Amino acid sequence: MAQLDPSKIDRPVPALLKYYIITALLTGPLSVIVILPLFFKYETLRYRFDSEGMSMSWGILLRREIYLTYRRIQDIHLTRNIIQRWLGLATISVQTASGSASPEVSIEGILEVDALRDFLYTKMRGAREHHEEEQAVPPADEALLLLREIRDLLRHRGQSGQRT
Amino acid sequence: MTRNVERTAAWMYRGVWGVLTRWFRVPEHPPSLPALPGEELQSFKPSEGFLRYLKLQFWLAFAVTLGAIVVAWVFVTAARPWIGASLTPVLALVGIAQLVFGYLAIHLRYDTTWYVLSQRSLRIRSGIWTISEATITFENIQNVTVESGPIERFFNIANVIVDTAGGSSGGGEHGGKSAKNLHRGVLAGVSNADEVRRLILSRLSLSKVTGLGDESLIPANAWKTEHLAALREIRDALVE
Numbered sequence: 238m239a240q241l242d243p244s245k246i247d248r249p250v251p252a253l254l255k256y257y258i259i260t261a262l263l264t265g266p267l268s269v270i271v272i273l274p275l276f277f278k279y280e281t282l283r284y285r286f287d288s289e290g291m292s293m294s295w296g297i298l299l300r301r302e303i304y305l306t307y308r309r310i311q312d313i314h315l316t317r318n319i320i321q322r323w324l325g326l327a328t329i330s331v332q333t334a335s336g337s338a339s340p341e342v343s344i345e346g347i348l349e350v351d352a353l354r355d356f357l358y359t360k361m362r363g364a365r366e367h368h369e370e371e372q373a374v375p376p377a378d379e380a381l382l383l384l385r386e387i388r389d390l391l392r393h394r395g396q397s398g399q400r401t
Numbered sequence: 402m403t404r405n406v407e408r409t410a411a412w413m414y415r416g417v418w419g420v421l422t423r424w425f426r427v428p429e430h431p432p433s434l435p436a437l438p439g440e441e442l443q444s445f446k447p448s449e450g451f452l453r454y455l456k457l458q459f460w461l462a463f464a465v466t467l468g469a470i471v472v473a474w475v476f477v478t479a480a481r482p483w484i485g486a487s488l489t490p491v492l493a494l495v496g497i498a499q500l501v502f503g504y505l506a507i508h509l510r511y512d513t514t515w516y517v518l519s520q521r522s523l524r525i526r527s528g529i530w531t532i533s534e535a536t537i538t539f540e541n542i543q544n545v546t547v548e549s550g551p552i553e554r555f556f557n558i559a560n561v562i563v564d565t566a567g568g569s570s571g572g573g574e575h576g577g578k579s580a581k582n583l584h585r586g587v588l589a590g591v592s593n594a595d596e597v598r599r600l601i602l603s604r605l606s607l608s609k610v611t612g613l614g615d616e617s618l619i620p621a622n623a624w625k626t627e628h629l630a631a632l633r634e635i636r637d638a639l640v641e
Contacts (some may be wrong), residue, residue: 311541311565314583318531322426332583334566340583354536355435363521363540384631391638 241352243286249346252324254279259320293342303342307360309333315354329354414508431515432526432534444517450556451590455507516588525586535586539604541565547594559594562587
């Protein structure tokens with residue numbers, strides 16, 4: 238599997254425009270109206286993947302920018318219909334625990350879908366053991382240091398009290 | 402005779418598969434999950450009973466429509482015998498086409514459904530025209546339901562349904578497959594439903610979080626053995 242650097246993903250691939258045109262044509266006489274928002278969505282669609290989360294923005298009149306952190310991902314759905322398969326595309330729908338029935342983010346127009354999905358999967362909660370390092374007490378545990386300090390003070394005071 | 406029919410059917414079915422994988426880009430291989438080293442994957446299909454269950458469902462629907470058509474045909478023939486006579490071959494063809502496509506659809510549905518379980522997550526693939534793959538980590542699962550109707554119990558199968566937080570698409574009370582609820586994964590027609598449920602629940606009970614993104618709360622107020630030891634030492638120091 239080719240290594241994927243998600244931080245390099247910015248724009249959808251041109252095949253997405255082809256896909257949008259085909260889906261618009263399938264609506265028949267309505268396609269002239271349907272194509273416009275899809276075209277502007279394609280033109281303005283931007284992705285950004287960083288180490289903590291991802292954002293996606295699009296829109297010309299109504300601009301939308303959505304940001305979500307990987308750790309809040311509840312489930313990842315990958316769907317490809319027959320036209321998308323021909324064009325090598327897919328839709329990755331990412332859901333958080335918010336109550337909406339439609340997915341929070343639908344990533345379209347990426348060719349390396351499998352690699353991107355695996356990337357999202359490894360970042361989501363439960364895909365890695367993340368409690369192990371937290372269970373061992375970190376050296377800079379403030380409560381523990383304070384307790385030890387109090388203990389030492391008490392011992393010291395007890396010793397000096399016995400002497401006098 | 403029947404063996405010949407079966408062999409022809411299997412041969413034709415392979416041809417359909419070839420067309421699907423080549424022209425419709427249906428993936429030939431079962432899905433996999435990115436696994437950690439040493440993690441074992443378990444991928445399986447619905448049980449054979451599920452195939453028989455789907456076929457029984459199909460036959461029941463087929464019998465009902467066939468009955469309705471035959472009744473209509475009888476009335477038409479009684480009124481106008483020549484219309485009834487000319488309709489007979491058309492109806493027979495429609496019936497045969499329905500049979501062939503029904504069986505094809507059932508077998509394709511069965512063969513394109515895959516479930517993959519790893520130590521941490523599950524992935525469900527299904528669909529022919531639109532292939533959908535859902536990935537859910539066990540840590541995010543809120544509840545696990547096992548349900549089976551009387552016919553499904555007869556075939557020894559059950560559906561395992563896992564829900565994650567936040568589902569709301571009017572699916573109602575564990576209504577099931579028809580609702581397009583994306584916060585739900587359905588492992589339909591598995592024969593080892595209890596085993597699957599036990600596996601998921603055992604993974605679930607290992608997780609200390611509720612699956613709502615609150616894990617940062619846990620280490621903050623937890624007394625560790627080191628803290629308790631230090632407290633005991635303070636007590637001892639006071640007692641001296």
